Amino acid sequence: MRNLRRTALLTVPAAVAGLLLLTACGSDGKPAATATPAASAPAASTPAASAPATDKAATDKAALKGSLAAGNTAKFGAIVLDGLDYTLYRFDKDTANPSASNCNGDCAAKWPPVPVNAQGTIKGIDAKLVGSVTRADGTKQLTLGGWPLYRFAGDKAPGETNGQGVGGTWFIAAPDGKKAAAGTGTGGNGY
Template identity: 55%
Template sequence: MTRLFIPIVAVIVAALGSACGPATPEGPAADLRVAAINGLGEVVADSQGRTLYRFDRDSASPPASNCDGPCAVRWPPADAGPAAPTTDGIDAGLAGVLVRPDGVRQLTLGGWPLYRYADDTAPGQARGQGVDGTWFAISPSGTKTTGTPADGDGGFGY
């Protein structure tokens, strides 16, 4: 009897616990959203809060990426996924998608292809700011930022 009783109690507790979750599930985070980085001001971040960058050697009109091979390992393209990009605090008309030669759908803002920086290991970091004089965090209007992140690591808060 005790052997049967314990599994039944476990199932009841699990069922009750799942019923206590939020009444309305949260929707997915926007692909592009505004983040504040100390020393840079407002920048664009991805759905995980990672700073997004633009590359001065790319083209915004027409949108074209010049970062592939080893460059794309250090600067992974911001993956757009299969749907149209969503925004939070950013003009949706500036958001777009570029299809790279390898078939990856890359997010764009104001026509500029967007990237993450491999050395940014947590949300709110901006270690890629100014790298090689060609990589810059992108502002919500699609322009590059020119400041220097506090402590070389960016701030956290959005």
């Protein structure tokens, strides 16, 4: 039994080192690009044993904000939600190729950027379409189909879509990164 424990302890660090090496290099052995697709599964993490329960709850909530899920509405069809089921938006003044965010300062207060989170998850969305962009303040923001993603401060509850069409430049994001199409949904999530 003692030898099994020792083997397991040696295997875990070796596996972690292997994953780090694979993450740092692309498939051709060269360093990976800075805008990388997000993983389709949550990253493994071990909370510190001494962390209070409230810190874990805050961490879990932050991880959910960096998550993406496909939803469906009767009014707007297929849409993108964060892990807390808040609607996500894209901004016509941003660019998708190359990805660039043009919402900063007061704009970012009204339209909070969706942060990149290693613990975030992706459900019902092609992980190949998910990436990130570095914002003017140096933080990382999730992108979908190259378009930076945002929440709207005017959405006070999950499933609200109050940001649709604001200023003729803000639109609900569809799971392919394009604008959600009005009137094509089934209302499957009850929004």
